[in-house]
Amino acid sequence: MHGSHSFLSASPHILVIDDSPEDIRSLLLLLRQQSWRLSVASDARQGYQRAQALRPDLILLDVRMPGMDGFTLCRLLREAPVTQLLPIIFLTSSGALDERLEGLTLGGVDYVLKSCAPEEVLARIRIHLQLAQRGNAALVPAQAESVSTDQVVLRAAMRLIGQSLDSMPSLAEIARKVGTHDKRLSAIFREQLGMTVFAYVREERLRRGQELLADSEMSVQDISELIGFRSACNFSTAFRERLGVTPSQFRGQLQGMEQ
Known part of the structure; x- marks a missing residue:
């Protein structure tokens, strides 16, 4: 275990939820080179469970996954007290406008194409970690209520x-x-x-x-x-x-x- 979780920890914890991590291999390699903790889940249900248990600082979420898609998972994460304030960046292979708008309407903070340069995704992650640190420091209760x-x-x-x-x-x-x-x-x-x-x-x-x-x-x-x-x-x-x-x-x- 790494001390008590919080945004105060020097190394942010990133959770990547994607059913085909091979599509973003170069991005994962770049993330592993940072001084960050990285967890990966390969489907939405596993992603939901890990997000509740690990309380990451930011989630990279694939849109198109079999079973439950990223939009559905985002709806659930936004209602669970532990994850409702977490920045969620959607990762997608499709740049369709209606999909981008749906993702942003559901509360995603950003929308990144999988074909995007890993360095750009990294820069966006840094920005959202900084914004979250400023915005959520006072908002995240030490013991978020547990909800079934x-x-x-x-x-x-x-x-x-x-x-x-x-x-x-x-x-x-x-x-x-x-x-x-x-x-x-x-x-x-x-x-x-x-x-x-x-x-x-x-x-x-x-x-x-x-x-x-x-x-x-x-x-x-x-x-x-x-x-x-x-x-x-x-x-x-x-x-x-x-x-x-x-x-x-x-x-x-x-x-x-x-x-």
Whole structure:
């Protein structure tokens, strides 16, 4: 064991998660020449376990891996307290814009092509280690709360649902994007929240609807589209069933209180 882990250690710990390390052999050789600790995982699940156990200072994460891809793993790492602040640099063989944007939207700090010169990747790693050291020193608790894998999957699914209200993926697709399958995801929602995934989606839509009615000037029609109802009429019916008033009455009551 190397003393107590922290960003204070002189030699940062880098975790590389890639199912084909031979693609980045020259990069790994260069990393091994630094005074850093280097760990390698060859698939996403092993990568997740190592990230939780080793608490590295930075993760280099391949996007395209069989089973669970890098985007799914990033969603899970962002919900686990131990790894939520870690800089994640995506490594990819594809420079497709939509992939780069997805990686950055999920909280990756950088996006590097595998064909990139190893020296450039090294320079980027140094930059992000320095930024993380400045930014996270005060934020990382000595004892991050421990959270079960089910809770991490649940949090990742809840965040994904919250971001996809207007065009909700299928249950199978949500499950795939958080690294599980539909039956398991349904069981996790029932065990942790006491409701089905569908019921949670409905609750979240109505909760967001209330927020938008209260905090924006948007029309009921626009709000209903934004939160994924087929029509303003459907939204009004569901809203009234849940809250006993129509969206317009709800907004009117709030405005009455403010006057």
